[in-house]
Amino acid sequence: MSRLELRARLAQRDVEFDLGLDDGDVLAVLGPNGAGKSTLLQMIAGLLRPDEGRIALGDTVVTDTAAGLFVPAHARGVAMLAQQPLLFPHMTVAANVAYAPRCKRRGRAQARAVARQWLAAVDAEHLADRKPAQLSGGQAQRVAVARALAAEPAVLLLDEPMAALDVTAAPAVRGLLRTMLRQQRRTAVIVTHDLLDALAIANKVIIVEDGRIVERGPVRGVLAAPRSEFAARIAGVNLVSGTAVGPGAVKTAWGTEVFGRGDITPGTAAVALFSPVAVSVHLDAPHGSPRNVLPVTIAELDVHGTSVRVRGTEQPDGAAGICADITAAAVADLDLAPGQRVYFVVKAQEVGLHPALAA
Structure with a gap:
């Protein structure tokens, strides 16, 4: 199960969030710059420790300030996909994707098989022997998607994953994420400024302003009848x-x-x-x-x-x-x-x- 339950407050950044996702939900996080969207991702990922709160991924509690519990980022079963692919430059594409299975102590042959599986899923199997420097932006982000999913994360976090792509690569990666997340029923949280990302990928949306969730609900419901100024603006x-x-x-x-x-x-x-x-x-x-x-x-x-x-x-x-x-x-x-x-x-x-x- 990959449910997400979060209630967290961080005074230094003046943010306070309370949200829950069911298994397989994809949540789009929209809001103006500086609203606290990336802070939300960082608390889920374990990169920031809230002053007060509780975060659970499925049946596993990863943060509980009342109990003094804080599971470090590498042990949370969370994968992050950012604007830049951040592939290891000295490794081949196949080795990059096999890295997470190897970290989970799988044998070399099994890790290579997992890498081939995910590279095929993102239509990048033919890139297996290349180094990251030999890839286009769209190809590199496809490989980054494969690497993230090969980690078998409980929750996939996406921080503006299409922002650095050109107008031809972005639609392809957006379509790939839509297909992968729906086929695999992956629970995911995507921070974005692009309305198309929310419409194409997510089934739920929250609007964040000044460190608070001011609007939430199904994507089409919120954008068809927004109640906040930012949601109205992005919905046109x-x-x-x-x-x-x-x-x-x-x-x-x-x-x-x-x-x-x-x-x-x-x-x-x-x-x-x-x-x-x-x-x-x-x-x-x-x-x-x-x-x-x-x-x-x-x-x-x-x-x-x-x-x-x-x-x-x-x-x-x-x-x-x-x-x-x-x-x-x-x-x-x-x-x-x-x-x-x-x-x-x-x-x-x-x-x-x-x-x-x-x-």
């Missing part, structure tokens, strides 16, 4: 926070009401979500139709795919400015420019209203 939707003033409206702290559809309770904290493609931009406020009209000062204009993204300045509560995706022709017709005051308009039926995250 607009988020406006406020208080429910009826079953179909959220009122912001600065008095703007946003109408939409959803199950919210009057008087409770709520968020309004809507896609930038559902927003139109007007120079004058329109009247007489069931639409939300939001005054906005333009902060910037960017090309976003085949559209132009018009981004407003920060909301009065400091949240990211809301966006509209419109055509280049519309930008030219309206003669839009940063600093200009305009109106973002979105139909109520395009806005989803949801309860906010509990504080």
Whole structure:
């Protein structure tokens, strides 16, 4: 069994986490730089000792501060895959992959057989006799995947494993990880900044901000209806926070009401979500139709795919400015420019209203 249960606090880095994974779960960890994502991995791996907490891998407790228990990193049965493959430069590919079985006191012949098995699984068997310097970035990361899995880890930890790969190698390694983790039912935790990694590889996601988990759940559920500002930003939707003033409206702290559809309770904290493609931009406020009209000062204009993204300045509560995706022709017709005051308009039926995250 490779369940993961973690409850840990580290005062020096101001982080406090509480999470659990079932056998075979793949968890994506998303959040801004400095939020504490890598600290979470390091505590699981045994590279950092929490001030307080308990970490269990399957039926084995590897950290328990109350009992004075701390299993060192090399004895935890955890493998780490980082941005750089970190292969031993003086060893062949086959020897690199056979290293972990040899460390577990398997014989040379058995370790070589395990290496061949995993190199075949990652479509790198033909690279067995090469040295790491003879590999491309994508090939080296494939070998690193094989080496990590050859260790038969209870939990596989992945720290931005595609970040250093080029645009042609990254999709191949992403697909490989998806296949390997699902076929082998490996429990894994992947820290990433790339939404594609979460969508393609993971079945669960947590959003980490300021050393705390602010949102968690199935990947598609969280990204389809995010409740935190970072999750909304990475999912590409607009988020406006406020208080429910009826079953179909959220009122912001600065008095703007946003109408939409959803199950919210009057008087409770709520968020309004809507896609930038559902927003139109007007120079004058329109009247007489069931639409939300939001005054906005333009902060910037960017090309976003085949559209132009018009981004407003920060909301009065400091949240990211809301966006509209419109055509280049519309930008030219309206003669839009940063600093200009305009109106973002979105139909109520395009806005989803949801309860906010509990504080």
